[in-house]
């Protein structure tokens with residue numbers, strides 16, 4: 064088992080990465096000084112495959128453990144649903160010395176983390192992410208949230224987990240589309256910070272999609288290291304954490320314009336990365352060679368490179384309402400080259416519009 068540390072003073076925590084470590088969740092909680100009762104939140108998809116392994120691992124570790132299965136889907140990541148989870152916590156005598164374990168993808172992790180952050184003004188929680196996207200992004204860094212009818216992740220907090228436990232073997236059952244969507248975030252880390260990670264994905268793409276263990280371990284660990292180093296420097300997203308938004312400016316607008324139903328988050332991020340790179344080329348920030356290298360990899364990963372049936376006007380309208388807008392200016396992350404990006408809020412509207420039109424089918 065490997066480990067990456069997120070350094071945040073007295074809120075520092077380890078990310079454990081191993082082949083099949085679901086059965087060690089109880090042991091790892093103990094190692095991190097966690098005592099008291101435990102509530103495991105999961106969903107029916109993940110729970111039917113993995114809850115038993117996790118619960119068995121608690122035997123003999125001295126914990127009183129309860130579990131609650133939350134329906135699968137973003138539509139349950141709401142305040143209304145969180146309210147029913149508070150009921151479960153009270154029914155199961157969960158108090159401030161107890162811990163919530165989130166076993167699932169990013170939806171479950173965001174919801175369970177939000178409930179942990181707010182129940183009795185905050186109780187410990189542990190992330191056990193089961194999608195590639197949650198392993199390399201959502202479970203690390205402490206952003207927890209629920210959605211509001213007027214916006215995704217509108218109600219939330221920064222609330223760090225006590226530890227993150229990544230068992231790579233769970234990816235065996237992840238639908239291929241989810242795997243590819245998660246890979247978009249790994250590609251993002253390569254572009255923003257690490258040309259050698261990008262090159263690694265280029266040369267090992269097939270084996271990664273075939274879930275070859277060493278390759279997965281390499282890219283998940285490196286992605287977590289990059290995210291940890293950024294979060295360490297800017298926990299509350301006031302500066303360089305914005306680098307993580309490469310591909311997310313237009314990506315989020317496309318997700319919103321399509322009502323979150325057409326694209327998986329990683330697919331929209333892939334489109335957003337392509338558009339940001341097109342914008343970079345138009346503004347002479349990005350070379351055509353860099354742009355082609357990125358679009359080749361995204362195409363090879365069978366991620367979308369063309370926006371289907373969404374008008375440029377609709378995307379631009381949603382861009383203006385994004386959380387990333389500051390003082391009315393839309394912020395973009397543009398690649399200078401693979402491994403290095405810049406942040407700008409001076410992209411002219413006509414450049415955004417032309418880019419979206421050219422990328423639309």
Ligand code: NAD
Nearest residue numbers: 108135168169170171193194196197200201206233236237
């Ligand atoms: P998800 O949680 O909806 O999971 C996708 C699907 O895969 C679900 O049906 C889930 O039940 C299933 N699944 C999960 N693990 C599985 C496994 N091992 N085998 C088989 N099926 C499995 O989607 P996601 O992409 O993991 O997360 C998206 C969410 O993450 C969004 O709500 C987004 O806002 C959030 N997010 C949060 C952050 C953050 O920093 N907090 C970052 C990125 C995304």
Ligand code: GLY
Nearest residue numbers: 200204206304307
């Ligand atoms: N997923 C973006 C962030 O954690 O800041």
